[in-house]
Each structure stands twice: as C-alpha cells, then as structure tokens.
Amino acid sequence: MPSxxxxxxxxxxxxxxxxxxxxxLGLADHLSRERFELLFMTVTPPGAFGxxxxxxxxRALSLNCRSWRDGLGAVQQLRKFLKAEQIDILHTHLLHASxxxxxxxxxxRGVRTIHTRHYTDxxxxxxxxWARWGDQWATRRAEYVVAVSQGARDVLMQAEGIAPERxxxxxxxxxxxxxxxxxxxxxxxxxxxxxxxxxxxxGTLGALHPRKGHRHFLHALARLRQQVPxxxxxxxxxxxxxxALEDEAKALGIADRVVLTGYCQTPSLALAAMDVVAHPxxxxxxxxxxxxxxxxxxPLVASRVGGIPEIVxxxxxGLLVEPANAEALAAALARLLADRSxxxxxxAAGAERVEQAFTIQRMCRAYEALYDRMLDHPAVMIAPxxxxxxxxxxxxx
Numbered sequence: 001m002p003s004x005x006x007x008x009x010x011x012x013x014x015x016x017x018x019x020x021x022x023x024x025l026g027l028a029d030h031l032s033r034e035r036f037e038l039l040f041m042t043v044t045p046p047g048a049f050g051x052x053x054x055x056x057x058x059r060a061l062s063l064n065c066r067s068w069r070d071g072l073g074a075v076q077q078l079r080k081f082l083k084a085e086q087i088d089i090l091h092t093h094l095l096h097a098s099x100x101x102x103x104x105x106x107x108x109r110g111v112r113t114i115h116t117r118h119y120t121d122x123x124x125x126x127x128x129x130w131a132r133w134g135d136q137w138a139t140r141r142a143e144y145v146v147a148v149s150q151g152a153r154d155v156l157m158q159a160e161g162i163a164p165e166r167x168x169x170x171x172x173x174x175x176x177x178x179x180x181x182x183x184x185x186x187x188x189x190x191x192x193x194x195x196x197x198x199x200x201x202x203g204t205l206g207a208l209h210p211r212k213g214h215r216h217f218l219h220a221l222a223r224l225r226q227q228v229p230x231x232x233x234x235x236x237x238x239x240x241x242x243x244a245l246e247d248e249a250k251a252l253g254i255a256d257r258v259v260l261t262g263y264c265q266t267p268s269l270a271l272a273a274m275d276v277v278a279h280p281x282x283x284x285x286x287x288x289x290x291x292x293x294x295x296x297x298x299p300l301v302a303s304r305v306g307g308i309p310e311i312v313x314x315x316x317x318g319l320l321v322e323p324a325n326a327e328a329l330a331a332a333l334a335r336l337l338a339d340r341s342x343x344x345x346x347x348a349a350g351a352e353r354v355e356q357a358f359t360i361q362r363m364c365r366a367y368e369a370l371y372d373r374m375l376d377h378p379a380v381m382i383a384p385x386x387x388x389x390x391x392x393x394x395x396x397x
Contacts, residue, residue: 005037006371009087011078011101012040013094015047015062017265018207019288020093020118023172024049026360028058030175032368039085043074043096048265063100071100078104082111089114089371095123095131098138106141112374115142116170119285120155120306126211126283136160144374146170146367148286149307168370171310173363174291176355179268182296190273194259199232202333203274205267205289206281208239208260213280213303215248219326220280220333222252228337231257236270238263268292276301276336276343282323284308291358294318294350299343301332311358317350 010024024040031038040053041061050060061081063074078100082090089112092101098115105111117139123132139145139160145167147153153169156162191197202221206212214235221233235245235258242260249258264270267289271277277293279302286307293300294311300318302308312318319336321328336343 005035006088006375007037007039007086008089008091008371009039009041009082009085010091010093011097012042012049012092013096014044015042015049017048017052019172019286020116021049021052022267022288023118023363024093025052025056026173026175027364027367028053028056030360030364032364036368036371039087041078041081043100065096074100075103079107087111089374091116092138092142093118095135095138098142099134102138102141113142114144114146114370114374115139116146116148117152117156117285118148120149120152120283121159122211122283122285124155124159126209144168144370146370148172149310151305151307151310152285170363170366170370171307171358172286172288172291173358173360174288174295174354175360176295179292179295182268182272186269187272190269194234194261196232196234196259196273198230200228200230200276200337201232201234201274202276202278202337203234203236203270204278204280205236205264205270205293206279207237208235208241208245210241211281211283212237213282213323214241214245216324216326216329217278217280218245218248218252218254218258220278220330221257222254223326223330224334224337225254225257227334231337232259233257234259234261234270234274236261236264236267268296271296271298274298276333278329278333279303279308280321280323280329281305281308287311291354294347295354297347297351299336299347300350301329301336311353312350313353316346317353318346 012020043063043065045064046060046062053060063077065074090101092098092115105113123135145162147156147167147169150169153167156167157164204217224231249255271293277298277300279290281303284306290311302312302320303323304320305323312320314320319332321332
C-alpha cells in the first residue's frame with residue numbers, strides 16, 4: 001500500500017445529475033478522506049453535476065468534449081492528466097467515459113482500472129451495434145468490474161463472458177439524512193406549483209427514455225381514471241420521449257390527469273410530494289430512485305426486472321409486477337390507493353429495508369475494500385480478445 005493517500009479519479013460521461021452522478025456525490029461525501037483522495041471528471045462539460053461538486057467543495061474537472069471529433073484529443077488529455085497527477089486508480093462510469101478511459105491507459109498499465117456497470121442489458125436492448133460493441137470492449141479491458149446488482153453481474157458473466165472473479169457486486173446506497181432532510185413547506189410548494197393540492201398523486205421519476213416504461217405508466221393511469229377520479233399522474237424527468245408521451249396522454253384521454261414537470265434537481269422533494277411511487281422500468285441495473293422513495297416511506301410499485309427484486313421484497317417492502325404490463329401495474333396501484341393500511345405498512349418496511357441494507361456508508365465501505373484489494377494484488381492481465389475494427393464510438397451525449 002502506498003504511504004500517501006490513494007488517488008482515485010472518477011470519470012463519468014456528462015454533467016447531467018442522474019443516477020450515476022448522484023452515486024458519485026455520495027462517494028465524494030462519505031468515502032474515507034484520510035485514506036483516499038478522490039477526483040471527479042466529466043467527458044463533456046460538467047453541467048449540474050459540476051455545480052454540485054463545487055458546492056460541496058470539490059473541483060469539477062472536465063475533458064470538455066462537445067462532439068465525437070474531440071474524442072482523440074480527450075484521450076490524449078486524459079493520458080497526460082493521469083501521469084501528471086499520479087493517479088493510482090481510474091474508475092470509470094458509463095459508455096463514453098469507459099471508452100476514453102481505456103483508450104487513455106491502452107499503451108501501459110501504470111494506472112489500475114475499474115469500471116462500474118450501472119445497468120443490466122441496456123445496450124443489448126436499446127443500443128446501436130457500435131455502442132454495444134464499444135461498451136463490451138471497454139468493460140472487458142477494465143481490470144475489475146463492479147456490478148450494481150446481481151442482475152447486472154449475471155448479464156456481464158452470461159451474456160458478455162466476463163470472468164466471475166473480475167466482477168464484484170456493490171449495491172448502491174443513499175444518504176438517509178440528506179434524503180430525509182425535507183422542508184414540509186417546500187413539499188407543499190411543489191404540489192401547489194403543479195396543481196396537485198387535494199389530488200391523489202401517483203408519480204414516477206426518471207429520464208423520459210423507453211427503458212423507463214413511461215408509456216405503460218400512462219396506460220395504467222388510464223385504467224385507473226374511472227376507479228379513482230381524483231388521481232393524477234406526475235412524471236418527473238426529461239428526455240427524448242417527452243413529445244411522444246404528451247401525445248400518448250392526449251390519445252388516452254388523460255391529458256388533464258398527467259403532469260410532466262421536466263428535470264428536477266432535488267428528486268427527494270418530488271418523491272416526497274407523491275402519495276404512491278411507480279417505477280415501471282423495462283431495464284434497470286438497480287434504481288437509486290427506488291431507494292430514495294423507500295427511504296421516505298413511500299408505498300411503491302415497481303417492475304420485476306434487473307436489480308429491482310434485490311431491493312424490493314414483493315408484498316413486504318413494496319409490490320412487484322411484470323414489466324410492460326399496464327393491467328398489472330394499474331391493479332397494484334389501485335390496491336395501494338384502496339388499502340391505505342397496506343400502503344403504510346409497506347412504506348414503513350421499505351424504509352427499514354434501506355436502513356439495514358442500502359445506506360451510502362455501507363456502499364462506501366464496500367468500495368474502500370475493493371480499492372484496497374486491487375492495490376494489495378498485482379495488476380490483472382487482461383487476455384487479448386479478437387475485436388473487429390471500426391470508428392471510435394466516443395461522442396457527445
């Protein structure tokens with residue numbers, strides 16, 4: 001072990017404050033500062049993530065890529081940075097960061113590398129062939145791979161052939177104190193802003209992307225409208241699917257029951273304003289939003305997919321339904337709205353579940369142990385694999 005603090009550079013793709021970036025903020029706050037010096041860098045300009053890092057007293061570093069044409073320069077820039085700053089471990093997150101990171105260390109192995117896989121089969125189902133190839137190439141090049149769930153680990157081993165000894169499961173965690181630090185007046189103001197006073201609010205939070213299952217949420221809401229006249233559906237988040245979802249709501253005749261708030265920088269505030277939380281994902285590595293909802297004692301209905309069943313115990317800390325099944329989703333939501341005793345019981349059990357198994361402190365101790373294990377053992381030699389050639393997949397997100 002080096003006598004100085006171990007220097008770890010976390011490289012992520014962009015400055016949006018999404019799940020991976022929220023996890024990194026947790027590491028910034030709670031990983032041991034006595035033993036590890038963490039640096040944080042984005043491939044594209046730092047954005048909201050950089051602003052939050054700065055607010056917490058961390059430097060927001062960036063390679064400032066604005067298009068795929070900047071990719072080669074970013075690789076060279078990162079290579080120089082790793083050497084000049086004497087980085088011990090390069091820890092990458094998401095596709096473009098892992099590609100640039102692995103290309104930067106390609107000529108030598110002076111820097112140890114680790115990659116966190118935040119999803120299960122996302123690129124198998126929703127990615128282009130080039131993105132899928134790039135993702136697998138970069139993941140195979142990493143010395144160690146962290147899967148955020150057993151579901152993600154299964155995909156890495158079974159579909160992508162990563163050796164089991166190279167894959168470690170580290171479940172995500174949340175800062176309970178931070179999530180629960182809620183001003184009741186702010187929650188009231190949020191509901192007032194979106195016209196939710198006196199309504200039963202079923203909400204979902206996440207990027208408006210096909211993988212999150214928002215279409216099925218809208219169809220479930222349409223089924224509920226006759227049973228629960230006061231119900232309103234709130235979609236918190238933004239993304240390419242927004243126009244299509246607005247059209248879908250109109251076609252279903254529920255446009256007056258649907259609120260799309262756009263991006264929200266304080267997700268826990270939006271979750272606190274909901275009576276019931278839905279998480280109808282079609283693919284999910286883990287689900288930090290689920291942890292936050294449970295931490296707030298919110299009754300939850302989620303898809304039985306990816307890493308979600310590792311968080312939610314069906315019938316005990318929430319309800320699970322099959323993905324892409326609007327009828328089952330509507331039935332589970334109606335059950336929680338009709339049986340408030342059940343909803344309260346599930347919410348309390350969900351909060352207890354997070355407190356026992358999914359805190360940010362537990363997650364950080366697991367990462368510290370992994371870093372120690374890496375540095376206590378010689379570098380893993382990655383066997384070369386046959387790889388077809390093609391254009392670099394680095395591009396702006």
